[in-house]
Amino acid sequence: MLISEDKSRSLSLTEITYESKYSSKDEKFDTTIGAIEDIILDDEFTTLQEKFFKENCEEFEDTEENKLIYTEIFNDYTEKIEQYLEKKLKEKFSWFDMTEFLMMLNQRDEEDMFGDVFDILTSLGDFNSFKEMIIAYKKERNGEGIDMSGILIQSSFN
Template identity: 45%
Template sequence: MNPEVIDHITPMDTDSEEVHEESKGVRDAGFDKIIGYIEDLLMESEFQELQQKFLENYWHIFGPEEENKLIYMEIFNQYNQEIENYIVKQLKKSVPNFSIHVLLDQLNERRPELDGEVFEVLATLTDFLSFKEMILDYKAVKEGKVEDFSAGISITSIKSTSSERDEPTG
């Protein structure tokens, strides 16, 4: 190959790598933004009620045995559909071009590096064993085998309200 051609190709490859890194950064920012929206959705009472209702309807069917019954997969598919539809419907309000399939592909690509409750919930949509574990954890609480700490947890803002700032202390 002509050395002039080689000299010309090398900078182009470098530029290509820079463009790739830039597009990767844009993808990462988009992914992070979507995850932020999903975190907000998971905190909303509407989502909590949807998931709670589902768990309440089906916890008694599941058992800890390794062999899974056919109905488990039917319930998993129903859960997947209900939760996925809810997430897509809510996200499309903020991100009109949102695609659950793109998100699920990104989650699978990044699985080893993902940590946190939002990713655990999302895993229940794609991974049957994560879903079953969630159901069995709920069942253990319902049967009194473990303490339910969720009733004692409350989330409050660390910002004070204007009336609290105006009140004299002491």
């Protein structure tokens, strides 16, 4: 934070001007990310995503080779999730514009983008991220997830 002052006279608290390094674009971006986080944590979104994965996960195999149908499913997923997010964001913010948001997203450094929100957003534009998510869902659904039962250690305090 920078403080600008006129050195020719003493200052009162009301005369100190604070300047932030953040622009209104940064605030808009942060506000949008916060809203997306709220949306993806909502049961309605979780249900939408789980329903889609449930309907389509059996098409996917955990191999290097990709089938043509994967692209169709990925495009369908991207369209559904983008439309859902855009609808919810426009309901919340009259100023929201998806194209502007995507441009702001592309201008961000990769190390600044972590967490569930960015995982979801990445899955919309990156086929491999989407494939990893749907295969992880399939494995969990079929009971093929990581078995953590062997790492629990019990001991008494006698």
